[in-house]
Amino acid sequence: MKIALFILSFFTLSFISASEINYEVSMPEPHTHYFEVKMEIIDYEKEYVDIKMPVWAPGSYLVREFAKSVENLSAKANNKLVSTEKLNKNTWRIHSNNAKNISITYAVYAFEMSVRTSFLDASHGYFNGSSIFMFVEELKNNPISLSIIPFEGWKKVSTSLTSVGDFKYKAPNYDILVDSPVEIGNHITFNFSSAGVTHHVAMYGEGNYDIEKLKVDMAKITQAATDVFGENPNKEYTFIIHNLTKGSGGLEHLSSTTLQVNRWTYDEDNYKGFLSLVAHEYFHLWNVKRIRPIELGPFDYNNENYTDLLWVMEGFTSYYDELLLYRAGIYTEDEIISKFRGSINNIENQPGNKVQPVADASFDAWIKAYRPTENSYNTTISYYTKGSVIANMLDLKIINSTNGEKSLDDLMKFLYSEYYKKEQRGFTSSEIKKAIENISGLDLTDFFKNYIDGTESFDYPTIFGYAGYNIETVLNKKPSLGISLNYNTISKVTRNSSAYDGGLNVNDEIIAIDGYRVNGKLDEFIQNKNVGDTINVLISRDEIIQSFEFPLKERGNTYYYILKENKEMNSVCKKWLRQL
Known part of the structure; x- marks a missing residue:
């Protein structure tokens, strides 16, 4: 069967016969948190039909078992009830007896407010398709229609799906359907234009946002992102923004994104953080949704989809989500350098950075990144942060090696034009290494190995030196226990620290140090100590009182400072830190 790539960075296979899939989503009692789903399969005659619920949401690398929220599934074939049976955790068999038309109904409990899942209550409804819509494996590439019946009094639906009438939509296939989240209710909406694209914004929840300011700043960011690639593949794009007590970040989609933030995040101190999130998810419409590892398309919705390249997909995007704010004039030079410095200090002072290579962190996201334990800090590294530092290093190396003629932008443009537009596929690990080498003119065998x-x-001093910056390091030699506390209870013990070597554990409750009650004020008992001093720590472990004595060690953190040699930018710096 011939494989071809359509506008999504997934593959589309020739659809089977003229079969159509129609979905209807209603919410007659939103306070109960149940979406009612009707799925119709038209012109598909089989003795039985197997329907499946995805186990994960693309872009969020964790098996979430969406089938756990499905209830009351029943089916009719030619308008007559037929038997159903569950074959495994996410597959139901409909005994349709060669009927031409099949109708399946089921309910989905939706009460998990995150960008990856679905939520319904008396104030609004929101869903990601992978947690709502079942599919027939061999019909995933057939055309789809969707009807939404909002709760009485709800007047708005926001989604990037193509509208064909009042609350009626179409999608060319299942991948597009589930890659288009939907917001339902009476939310605030507004539009802005940039980069030749009409951007729709749906705002759920109260907040201290300023719509006119958002229009200006979001336009700057979307334009800066488009300038990297020279074109924007969308004519329309949708931002769904949830203003909540506690946000959960963002999730990218082909022509939209969902952002969940604290409702008061738009003040002076936090607003740039919000804009960075906007930049991150918007950059993904190229990097991940169109530029992608070969393993991420076509999706297997039943199992994990492994790749060792998330350091490129998420890490490079994390680099650009800060760089774009500088290019758009939102960050100052000092602010962008501070962001780069923060990422370096983050990874270089995490023990897991010396344990887990970033390629392994990418591959094991399914079992480690999304399932952290109390020991993860000691054994893992974030492919977001480590990947952003790698992108920074490669950007400077490319600029320096090409005498300012090329930068990381040229790599992103190449990946977009070569693999998305020309080859119409994803790339392999060896292909991206070759691409970076071709752009930079460097042999990166040792770079990838190391x-x-x-x-x-x-080698930070050398690489930042290309741009005229010096690197100074300061070793923190102050004494430290090497623990993090949740009030008096240990939540993290850093490997090779005083507490680690001395035998303290996560979940130990610290009662006293040297005979004095702690009461959550650990620093007061350490700041006047010296390295090598022995301390006595009284703890409760499983409600058994125990006493430990051990010497204090140095904190051991190395702080990196990026300092400019001269006020004037050299040629590498001008290419690196350029604004629109």
Whole structure:
């Protein structure tokens, strides 16, 4: 069967016969948190039909078992009830007896407010398709229609799906359907234009946002992102923004994104953080949704989809989500350098950085990144942060090696034009290494061996020196226990620290140090101590009182400072830190 890539960074296979899939979503009692779903399969005659619920949401690498929320499934064939049976955790068999038309109904409990899942209450409804819509494996590439019946009094539906009438939509296939989240209710909406694209914004929840300011700043960011690639593949794009007590970040989609933030995040101190999130998810419409590892398309919705390239997909995007704010004039030079410095200090002072290569962090996202334990800090590294530092290093190396003629932008443009537009597929690990080498003119065999598949630290002084910056390091020699507390209870113990070597554990409750009750004020008992001093720590472990004595060690953190040699930018710096 011929494989071809359509506008999504997934594959589309020739659809089977003229079969159509129609979905209807209603919410007659939103306070109960149940979406009612009707699925119709037209012109598909089989003795039985197997329907499946995805186990994960693309872009969020964790098996979430969406089938756990399905209830009351029943089916009719030619308007007559037929038997159904569950074959495994996410598959139901409909005994349709060669009927031409099949109708399946089921309810989905939706009360998890995150960008990856679905939520319904008396104030609004929101869903990601992978947690709502079942599919027939061999019909995933057939055309789809969707009807939404909002709760009485709800007047708005926001989604990037193509509208064909009042609350009626169409999608060319299942991938597009589930890649288009839907917001339902009476939310505030507004539009802005930039980069030749009409951007729709749906705002759920109260907040201290200023719509006119958002229009200006979001336009700057979307334009800056488009400038990297020279074109924007969308004519329309939808932002769904949830203003909540506690946000959960964002999730990218082909022509839309969902952002969940604290409702008061638009003040002076936090607003740039929000804009960075906007930049991150918007950059994904190229990097992940169109530029992608070959393993991420076509999606297997029944199992994990492994790749060792999330350091490119998420890490490079994390680099650009800060760089774009500088290019758009939102960050100052000092602010962008501070962001780069923060990422370096983050990874270089995490023990897991010397344990887990970033390629492994990417591959094991399914079992480690999304399932952290109390020991993850000691054994893992974030492919977001480590990947952003790698992108920074590669950007400077490319600019320097090409005498300012090329930068990381040229790599992103190449991946977009070569693999998305020309080859119409994803790329392999070896292909992206070759692409970076071709752009930079460098042999990156050792770079990949040491920094991607290995855990060595970068030569920061040399690489930042290309742009006229000095690197100064300061070793923190103050004494430290090496723990984090949740009030008096240990939540993290840093590997090779005083507490680690001394025998303290996560979940130990610290009662006293040297005979004095702690009451959550650990620093007061350490700040006047010296390295090598022995301390006595009284704890409760499983409600058994125990006493430990051990010497204090140095904190051991190395702080990196990026300092400019001269006020004037050299040629590498001008290429690196350029604004619109």
